[in-house]
Amino acid sequence: MINSIIPGRNGPCPGNETFGSFAKGNKGFGKSSGKGKGKGKGSGKGKGSGQLAIKDKEEEEEEEDDKEKDEDAMMKEALKKARKARDQVASAQNDLEEALGKASPKLSQKGKAGARGWSISLSKELVQLKAILNGKKVLKADGLKKLLEDTAKLVKGAKDEAKELRQLANKEASVAPSKRSRK
16 A cells, blocks of 8 residues: 555556556556667768778779779670570570471461571571680670670570461361362
């Protein structure tokens, strides 16, 4: 009973009988009494990054070296992609020729010419890629990137053509009687 009369205890107080310690500003439910969320250890307002406006010669040379390394890394990456593209072109060409062989009896002369056109384009692209990879033809990274983009478009079109030819080759002849036989 004495605890309930003395203010500051967790019992009912005069004027605050129902709220107990929450009315006195104490935090409850495990909440900390810290300052809350802040920026942390940032540089603060108005503080510079410590970099001078004038650069040393060494820093400029380092930047040039970094650019050369970046160009070398880009060229290595482009050559890696060129090898992959060469493999894809060869694979697409083989698939196209195989599908053309299967669908040839069902194709018109125009259809055969279209498929052969794809095959010739793939052959030319394959020759270009092989020349680049063997070092006979030298391109910069940008030129090689453009060539790889064109190659990717060509391979996609050839794959679509091969897919259509395979579907045509696998298509069964109609079992229904023709109009001529009904007369």
